Amino acid sequence: MEERIRSRKQQILHEAARLFHKNGYRGTSLQQIAEKVGMEGPSLYNHISSKNELLTILLMSNARKFDERMRDIYASSLDALSKLEHLISLHVELTLEDPDAMALMLNEWTHLDEADKTEYLQLRDRYEKSFRSILQESMDNGKIHTMDTNFLLFMILSTLRSLYAWCARYPEYNRVELENYLKRGIMQGILAG
Amino acid sequence: MEERIRSRKQQILHEAARLFHKNGYRGTSLQQIAEKVGMEGPSLYNHISSKNELLTILLMSNARKFDERMRDIYASSLDALSKLEHLISLHVELTLEDPDAMALMLNEWTHLDEADKTEYLQLRDRYEKSFRSILQESMDNGKIHTMDTNFLLFMILSTLRSLYAWCARYPEYNRVELENYLKRGIMQGILAG
DNA sequence: AACTAAAACTAATAATCATTAGTTTTTTGC
DNA sequence: GCAAAAAACTAATGATTATTAGTTTTAGTT
Numbered sequence: 001m002e003e004r005i006r007s008r009k010q011q012i013l014h015e016a017a018r019l020f021h022k023n024g025y026r027g028t029s030l031q032q033i034a035e036k037v038g039m040e041g042p043s044l045y046n047h048i049s050s051k052n053e054l055l056t057i058l059l060m061s062n063a064r065k066f067d068e069r070m071r072d073i074y075a076s077s078l079d080a081l082s083k084l085e086h087l088i089s090l091h092v093e094l095t096l097e098d099p100d101a102m103a104l105m106l107n108e109w110t111h112l113d114e115a116d117k118t119e120y121l122q123l124r125d126r127y128e129k130s131f132r133s134i135l136q137e138s139m140d141n142g143k144i145h146t147m148d149t150n151f152l153l154f155m156i157l158s159t160l161r162s163l164y165a166w167c168a169r170y171p172e173y174n175r176v177e178l179e180n181y182l183k184r185g186i187m188q189g190i191l192a193g
Numbered sequence: 194m195e196e197r198i199r200s201r202k203q204q205i206l207h208e209a210a211r212l213f214h215k216n217g218y219r220g221t222s223l224q225q226i227a228e229k230v231g232m233e234g235p236s237l238y239n240h241i242s243s244k245n246e247l248l249t250i251l252l253m254s255n256a257r258k259f260d261e262r263m264r265d266i267y268a269s270s271l272d273a274l275s276k277l278e279h280l281i282s283l284h285v286e287l288t289l290e291d292p293d294a295m296a297l298m299l300n301e302w303t304h305l306d307e308a309d310k311t312e313y314l315q316l317r318d319r320y321e322k323s324f325r326s327i328l329q330e331s332m333d334n335g336k337i338h339t340m341d342t343n344f345l346l347f348m349i350l351s352t353l354r355s356l357y358a359w360c361a362r363y364p365e366y367n368r369v370e371l372e373n374y375l376k377r378g379i380m381q382g383i384l385a386g
Numbered sequence: 387a388a389c390t391a392a393a394a395c396t397a398a399t400a401a402t403c404a405t406t407a408g409t410t411t412t413t414t415g416c
Numbered sequence: 417g418c419a420a421a422a423a424a425c426t427a428a429t430g431a432t433t434a435t436t437a438g439t440t441t442t443a444g445t446t
Contacts, residue, residue, distance in 0.1 A: 008423085023303075026219045029403060039424065042405075046423050051404065110216075144383040148374060150363070155378045158355035159348050166347050173344075181341060185348045189382025190337040201393090222433060232394065235435075239393050244434065 009047045011037050016054040017100035025055055025104075025111045056116050059109060062101040066094060067123045074130045080137035081144070085183060087131060091160040092178045099164040106161055128153065156186055202240045204230050209247040210293035218248055218297075218304045249309050252302060255294040259287060260316045267323045273330035274337070278376060280324060284353040285371045292357040299354050321346065349379055 006014070015036035019028040030051055031041040048054060073086045095102045109120050132153050138144045144152075159182065167173070208229035212221040223244055224234040241247060266279045288295050302313050325346050331337045337345075352375065360366070 024217075024219070026217070027303075030405090031403075040426080041403085042407095042426085043424050045405075110220075142385055145377070145381065145385050147377065147383075151359070151366075151374045152378065152383065154355070154359050155352050155375075156383075158352045162347070162351035162355075166344070170343070181344045182348075184338070184340065185345065185382070187382050187384045188338065189378070189380050189384075190340075190345065190349075191380045191382075192335055192338050223435090224433075233396080234433085235396085235437095236394050238435075 008037070012044060012047055013054060013058060017058050017098075017104060020055065020058070020108060021100040021103040025108045052111070052113060055104065055108060055111055056113070058101050059104050059112065060116060060120065062094070062098065062105045063120055063123045066090075066105075066127060069094070070127050070130055074134070079143075080134050080141060083134045084138060087134070088160065088182050088186065089179050091163060092175055092182065095163045095167055096175055096178075099167050102164040106164070128157070131157070159186065201230075205237060205240055206247060206251060210251050210291075210297060213248065213251070213301060214293040214296040218301045245304070245306060248297065248301060248304055249306070251294050252297050252305065253309060253313065255287070255291065255298045256313055256316045259283075259298075259320060262287070263320050263323055267327070272336075273327050273334060276327045277331060280327070281353065281375050281379065282372050284356060285368055285375065288356045288360055289368055289371075292360050295357040299357070321350070324350070352379065 012033060016028070016033050019032055019036065022028075023032075029041070030044055033054075034041045034044050037044075069090050070087070073083050073090065076083065076086075078086070109117065112120055132149055135144070135152055135156075136149050139146055139149065163178070163182075167178075205226060209221070209226050212225055212229070215221075216225075222234070223237055226247075227234045227237050230237075262283050263280070266276050266283065269276065269279075271279070302310065305313055325342055328337070328345055328349075329342050332339055332342065356371070356375075360371075
């Protein structure tokens with residue numbers, strides 16, 4: 001009859017992620033998190049050392065996962081255009097895997113303490129540089145239109161980064177559909193013909 | 194005397210917009226706003242009735258402007274594809290006009306009080322419905338690829354709504370360049386040939 | 387100069403909330 | 417069963433902060 005009981009800390013992290021996503025880090029009190037888990041606010045301190053620790057764990061683990069997966073793609077021997085497709089898939093996969101963590105990573109990183117913020121921004125910067133370099137290579141190969149690389153990166157990342165909101169609103173779309181739509185929309189644009 | 198009040202209030206609104214954008218509504222104290230304007234926190238109450246009033250004025254005026262401009266475009270006799278181009282221009286224009294107000298409208302509307310939030314969500318909903326209907330018409334006309342209209346709307350709005358962040362980071366791009374890049378990127382996609 | 391109202395100031399209020407202290411209950415290993 | 421550790425509770429603490437109260441200064445009008 002033992003169903004898998006997540007450790008208490010995992011439960012806390014899970015509820016924190018949901019609430020931080022829904023109401024923001026500042027807009028969420030420890031009391032609210034505690035209530036969801038079924039205890040009083042101060043009891044949380046038997047499991048965590050601070051509110052900020054919760055954010056840091058959730059956010060940094062997602063950021064590091066992104067970094068790792070990006071490095072795999074970047075270092076692969078695929079051609080640039082295929083790498084780009086894999087990047088799109090990566091966003092879809094990680095967003096579907098944990099939309100709350102994704103939302104936190106994108107929206108709440110300002111509340112990290114200084115050391116973590118520095119590391120986060122380094123990871124993000126490296127990610128963007130790799131992404132840009134893949135776009136640049138595709139352009140040099142003549143595979144995609146010549147265009148301001150930074151602006152192109154901005155357009156693509158805008159869409160990929162908003163994906164968590166789409167998934168929250170329309171949970172019925174699966175990974176394959178999302179990847180397909182995104183690749184078509186980004187690669188081919190919307191004009192017919 | 195009326196003029197004095199107005200200009201002082203405009204000053205306060207301006208600094209509030211900058212700070213709300215930079216640190217969020219909750220992350221901004223009245224004391225901080227007051228300091229930027231050159232007074233003590235409580236002195237603000239000679240000009241405003243509450244912190245929330247500042248957010249409401251900034252946010253709702255922008256939302257209503259959007260609504261009004263959208264209605265002009267929607268009601269025009271242009272063909273659907275031209276309307277879409279005008280919508281892109283509208284986002285560029287209003288974003289460049291006041292990036293702080295745009296960021297507030299997109300990110301801080303949750304802090305509106307109930308009545309304003311309801312109105313805001315109605316405006317937003319109407320905006321999205323009109324946008325979607327224009328996309329649908331373009332699709333029916335065979336002008337753009339057949340595809341899930343909601344997802345297409347999501348992709349386009351993701352980019353347009355992120356524009357304020359781009360403008361903050363790269364202030365050297367002007368309206369014409371932004372419109373051109375966006376129209377090309379959205380309409381034609383990135384694939385060469 | 388004197389009156390008035392706007393607009394500033396300082397000090398107090400009250401709410402929220404992360405965190406600590408101290409205590410009691412529950413669980414666990416034997 | 418039982419000691420000890422883990423995990424819960426209640427009750428402070430202290431910081432922040434929106435807002436109000438009461439007072440003084442500033443500036444415009446007569």
